[in-house]
Amino acid sequence: MNLSFKINNKEVTVAIKDEYTPLLWVVRDVLNLKGTKFGCGKAACGACTLHVDGVAIRSCSYAVKFAEGKNITTVEGLGDIENPHPVQQAWTEEVVPQCGYCQPGFMMVTAALLKENDNPTDEDIDNTIINICRCGTYYRMRKAIHRAAELTRETKQ
Amino acid sequence: MRKKLSRRKFLIRGGLGTLGVLAVGTGIFRNPIRREIIDFTDSFVAPYLGSGTEANLWFEITKQNTIVLHSPKVEMGQGAFTGFAQIAADELDVNINQMEVIAAATASGVVDNLGTGGSLSIASMWTILRELAATTREMVKLEAAKKWNVAVKDIATKNGIVSYKNKSLTYAEVAANVTDWEIPTTPALKPFKDYTFIGKPLPRIDLNAKVYGEPIFGMDAEMEDMLHAVVVKPGHIGARFKYANYTEASQMPGVVKIVQIDNWLGVIAESYNEALAAKEEIEVEWDIPKIWSEEEIRALITVGNGNEMLVQKEGEALAKEDTFLALEFKSPLGAHAQIEPNGAVASYKKGKITVILSTQVIGITQKQIAKALDVDIDNVNVIPTYLGGGFGRRLNTYHAIHAVQMSKVVGKPVKYFFTRQEEFQNDMFRPPTHHIMKGKLNSEGLIANLEHHFASGNVATDSVLLPNITNKLLGADLGAIRGGSIHYSGIKNRRAVQWHTPLPFATSWWRSLGLLANTFAIESFVDELALQGNKNPIELRLAQIEENEEGIRLKNVIKKAQKESNYSDVVTNGSAMGFACSTDAGTPCAQVAEVSIVNNEIKVHTITCVMDCGIAVNPDQVKAQCEGAMIMAMSAAMHEKMYIEEGQLQPIIFGPYEMALIKHAPKEINIHLLQGIDKPGPVGEPPLGPIAAAIGNAVRRLTGKRITEMPLKLS
Numbered sequence: 042m043n044l045s046f047k048i049n050n051k052e053v054t055v056a057i058k059d060e061y062t063p064l065l066w067v068v069r070d071v072l073n074l075k076g077t078k079f080g081c082g083k084a085a086c087g088a089c090t091l092h093v094d095g096v097a098i099r100s101c102s103y104a105v106k107f108a109e110g111k112n113i114t115t116v117e118g119l120g121d122i123e124n125p126h127p128v129q130q131a132w133t134e135e136v137v138p139q140c141g142y143c144q145p146g147f148m149m150v151t152a153a154l155l156k157e158n159d160n161p162t163d164e165d166i167d168n169t170i171i172n173i174c175r176c177g178t179y180y181r182m183r184k185a186i187h188r189a190a191e192l193t194r195e196t197k198q
Numbered sequence: 199m200r201k202k203l204s205r206r207k208f209l210i211r212g213g214l215g216t217l218g219v220l221a222v223g224t225g226i227f228r229n230p231i232r233r234e235i236i237d238f239t240d241s242f243v244a245p246y247l248g249s250g251t252e253a254n255l256w257f258e259i260t261k262q263n264t265i266v267l268h269s270p271k272v273e274m275g276q277g278a279f280t281g282f283a284q285i286a287a288d289e290l291d292v293n294i295n296q297m298e299v300i301a302a303a304t305a306s307g308v309v310d311n312l313g314t315g316g317s318l319s320i321a322s323m324w325t326i327l328r329e330l331a332a333t334t335r336e337m338v339k340l341e342a343a344k345k346w347n348v349a350v351k352d353i354a355t356k357n358g359i360v361s362y363k364n365k366s367l368t369y370a371e372v373a374a375n376v377t378d379w380e381i382p383t384t385p386a387l388k389p390f391k392d393y394t395f396i397g398k399p400l401p402r403i404d405l406n407a408k409v410y411g412e413p414i415f416g417m418d419a420e421m422e423d424m425l426h427a428v429v430v431k432p433g434h435i436g437a438r439f440k441y442a443n444y445t446e447a448s449q450m451p452g453v454v455k456i457v458q459i460d461n462w463l464g465v466i467a468e469s470y471n472e473a474l475a476a477k478e479e480i481e482v483e484w485d486i487p488k489i490w491s492e493e494e495i496r497a498l499i500t501v502g503n504g505n506e507m508l509v510q511k512e513g514e515a516l517a518k519e520d521t522f523l524a525l526e527f528k529s530p531l532g533a534h535a536q537i538e539p540n541g542a543v544a545s546y547k548k549g550k551i552t553v554i555l556s557t558q559v560i561g562i563t564q565k566q567i568a569k570a571l572d573v574d575i576d577n578v579n580v581i582p583t584y585l586g587g588g589f590g591r592r593l594n595t596y597h598a599i600h601a602v603q604m605s606k607v608v609g610k611p612v613k614y615f616f617t618r619q620e621e622f623q624n625d626m627f628r629p630p631t632h633h634i635m636k637g638k639l640n641s642e643g644l645i646a647n648l649e650h651h652f653a654s655g656n657v658a659t660d661s662v663l664l665p666n667i668t669n670k671l672l673g674a675d676l677g678a679i680r681g682g683s684i685h686y687s688g689i690k691n692r693r694a695v696q697w698h699t700p701l702p703f704a705t706s707w708w709r710s711l712g713l714l715a716n717t718f719a720i721e722s723f724v725d726e727l728a729l730q731g732n733k734n735p736i737e738l739r740l741a742q743i744e745e746n747e748e749g750i751r752l753k754n755v756i757k758k759a760q761k762e763s764n765y766s767d768v769v770t771n772g773s774a775m776g777f778a779c780s781t782d783a784g785t786p787c788a789q790v791a792e793v794s795i796v797n798n799e800i801k802v803h804t805i806t807c808v809m810d811c812g813i814a815v816n817p818d819q820v821k822a823q824c825e826g827a828m829i830m831a832m833s834a835a836m837h838e839k840m841y842i843e844e845g846q847l848q849p850i851i852f853g854p855y856e857m858a859l860i861k862h863a864p865k866e867i868n869i870h871l872l873q874g875i876d877k878p879g880p881v882g883e884p885p886l887g888p889i890a891a892a893i894g895n896a897v898r899r900l901t902g903k904r905i906t907e908m909p910l911k912l913s
Binding site for chain 1: 274275276277401402404405406407408409410411412413414415417418420426451452469470471472475534535536537538539584585586587588589615617618818822825826827828829830832833851852853857858859860861862863864865867
C-alpha cells in the first residue's frame with residue numbers, strides 16, 4: 042500500500058508492505074534519513090526520537106500507518122549550518138556531543154519541549170528529558186537546554 | 199622506548215589519487231608481547247604500534263589544499279580526532295580549518311595494532327604524529343626549494359602555503375606533480391611556546407556532523423543492493439544450538455534466505471523488519487548444559503577462590519593474630535550499554551571482502567575475518583566509522599565475521615546488527631568483583647598496614663589484545679588489577695592480592711577496567727580508617743604519600759581538590775562532602791562529591807575534580823572526558839546491575855537496566871587540570887576511579903553507615 046506524509050517539509054509517498062513497520066525504519070532505510078537512530082527498538086532510550094505534528098515520538102515503536110497525512114520532522118529538518126535551530130545552536134556553543142549517537146534524539150525531544158515551554162526549570166528538564174546518553178554528556182546538555190531556551194525567547198521578541 | 203623516525207622508516211606511496219597525494223608512512227615493527235605487557239603495567243603509556251613495514255598512508259594533501267589525516271585510531275567520543283588535528287596542524291603549519299581526520303581503512307592506511315583504548319590515543323600519538331607532520335612539512339618545503347632553486351632554510355610555511363620572498367604556492371600546488379619525494383631526516387620539533395593550536399580549547403572537529411545528524415556511524419553505512427540480516431542467539435548462558443525448524447519462517451514476506459552456519463542461524467531479508475519478524479517465527483531447541491544462578495556466579499567471584507596472585511608486596515603482611523579492621527566490598531556485573539548496537543555491513547565478492555563497522559580494533563577485526571573466511575589478509579578491507587560509543591565493547595567484533603559469512607551465502611552485501619536484548623545478553627561484561635580490605639593504624643592514627651584482597655572474572659585474560667599467554671606469564675589478570683594496588687607510598691606495609699576466576703560467559707574490558715571497583719573498595723576503606731583514627735581524610739592521605747615524582751603529583755591533585763572544594767568533613771545543612779582519589783595509567787585524579795539525602799535517595803549536587811594529565815592538547819575536551827567519565831562511573835556505581843535469573847542474563851532492556859539520566863547528573867561540576875609532566879598523559883579512564891568512593895564517603899558522614907556494595911543504595 043502507499044502512504045503519504047510530509048517529512049521535513051517535503052511531501053512523500055512510500056510503498057509499504059506492512060503498515061505496522063516502525064516509522065524509524067521507513068525514515069532510515071526507505072527515505073534514507075540516517076540522523077534518527079536505532080538504540081533499543083522498545084522506546085526505552087529515545088535515540089529514535091522525531092516529531093510527528095510537532096510532538097516528540099519514539100519512532101522505533103510507532104507504526105508507520107499512524108504517520109499517514111501527518112507532518113514529520115527529523116534532525117535533518119530541524120535546521121542546518123546556515124540556519125541552525127536554537128537547540129542546534131546551543132548544542133554547538135556548549136560542545137555537547139561526545140560519541141554523538143544519542144544526540145539527535147536529545148535535540149529532538151528538547152526542541153519539542155521548548156515549543157511548549159520556552160523557559161523550562163531544571164525540574165521541567167528532569168521530568169521531560171529522559172533519553173539515555175552513555176557518554177554522560179548530561180552536564181553540558183542541561184546548560185545547552187537552558188541556552189536553547191534563551192535563544193528561543195530571543196527569537197520571539 | 200620511543201624512537202625518532204629515521205629516514206629508512208619512511209616510504210612513499212605514489213598514485214593514490216589523481217593529484218598531489220602525499221603519503222608518509224612509517225613502519226615500526228610489532229613488538230613482542232612481553233613489551234606490551236610491560237607497557238601496560240609499568241610505563242602506563244604504551245607506544246604507538248604501527249601496522250607493519252609496508253608503505254602506509256598518513257597525510258593526504260587534497261586539491262582544495264586541505265590535509266587529510268588517516269588516523270590509526272578511531273573516534274568514539276573521546277575527542278581524539280580533534281586532538282590529532284591540533285597536533286598535526288601545528289607541525290604541518292596549516293590552519294586547523296584545513297585539517298580533516300578520518301579513521302584509516304586497512305587497505306589504505308596505518309592501523310594501530312593495540313587498537314583504540316586504554317586512554318592512550320593522544321598520549322601514544324603525541325610524539326610520532328608531530329614528527330610525521332613536521333617531516334611532511336619539510337618534504338613540501340624541499341620540493342618548493344627545488345622548484346624555485348632556492349635553499350630550503352629560506353622557505354617559510356604558514357596556513358598551508360610555502361613562500362619565498364614574493365613567491366608562494368599552496369601545499370597542494372607543490373605536491374601536484376611530485377612523484378618521487380625526498381625524505382629528510384626527522385626535523386626538530388617546535389618548542390611548545392610556538393604551538394598555535396595545541397593547548398587551546400577548540401571546538402570538536404566533528405561537532406557539525408554530530409549536531410546536524412550526518413550519517414557517520416557504522417549503523418548508518420550502506421552498500422549497493424544490500425540485504426538486512428539478524429542472527430538467532432541463545433538466551434541462556436552456555437546454551438548451544440541443537441535444532442531449528444525454519445520452514446515457515448523461510449516463507450515469510452521479504453525473507454531471502456535463512457542460513458545455518460556452524461552453530462548459529464542467520465535470517466537474511468529485504469528489510470530489517472522482515473528479517474526480525476521471520477526470526478521470531480523460528481522454533482529453536484537449545485542444548486542447555488546447566489542453569490546458572492546468581493548465587494553460583496557470585497560464589498565463583500570470592501576472595502579465596504581461583505588463581506591467587508600477589509600483585510603488590512611492600513613490607514610485611516598482617517598476621518592472623520594481629521588486631522586489624524576489615525571490611526568487605528562488592529561490585530556487580532556491568533553492561534557496556536553503548537547506544538549504537540554492534541553490527542557491520544559486509545560484502546564478500548569473489549574472495550574480496552569489504553566491511554564497514556564501528557570497531558576499536560581495526561587490525562584485529564581484519565585478521566579475525568581473514569582467518570574465519572580463510573582468505574588472504576590483503577583481501578579484507580575494514581573501513582571503520584565513527585563509533586556510537588566504545589567503552590571497550592568494540593574490542594570484540596565477532597559479529598563482523600557473521601556478516602561476511604552471510605554475504606558470502608547470498609552473494610550480496612549484508613547489514614547485520616544486534617537487537618538490544620542481544621546486546622545485553624551477549625555483552626562482554628565488566629565482571630563482578632569481591633574485595634576484602636584489611637588495615638591497621640599505628641599509635642598516631644596513621645595507617646601502618648593496608649591490604650587489598652580482591653576477586654574478579656576475566657578482564658584482560660583471553661582478550662583479543664592480550665592473549666591468554668599473558669596470564670600464564672604473569673599469573674594475574676592485567677585488566678582486573680587496574681587500580682588494585684595501593685598508591686599510598688608512605689604506608690610501610692602494603693599488599694594487593696588478586697584472585698582470578700573465569701566465568702561461564704564473556705567478561706572483558708569495560709572503560710577503566712578494574713579501576714572503578716578497586717578504587718571504590720580501597721578509597722572507602724581508607725576513609726573508614728581516617729574516621730577510626732579520628733583524622734581528616736585528606737590530611738591522613740597527604741601524610742601517607744612520599745615526596746617522589748608520582749607522590750608529588752598525587753599530593754598536588756589532592757591539595758588542589760581540597761582547596762577548590764573548600765573541603766570540610768563536617769555535615770552542613772544536611773549536606774556532606776566525600777573525598778577520594780586514584781592513580782590510573784599514571785594519571786592522578788582527586789574528586790570531592792557534595793551529597794545530600796533527598797526523598798530517601800542519594801543526591802549528588804556538586805563534584806570537584808582535579809586531574810594531572812600533563813599537557814592537555816585540548817583542555818575543553820579533557821574536561822568533557824572528566825565530566826562524561828564521572829557521570830558514567832556514577833551511573834555504574836549508583837544504578838546499574840546485571841544479574842542471572844534462571845540461567846539467563848538479565849535485564850534485557852534499558853529502564854530495567856537502570857542507568858543515570860539527566861536528573862541524576864550533578865548540576866555543578868568543577869574541573870581543574872594540573873600539568874605535572876611535560877607530555878600528554880592518559881585522560882579518558884582515570885576520572886572513573888574516585889567518584890563511587892567519594893559519594894560513599896559523603897553518605898557515611900550523613901548516615902553513619904558505610905555502603906560496601908555497588909550500586910550504592912541507602913538502607
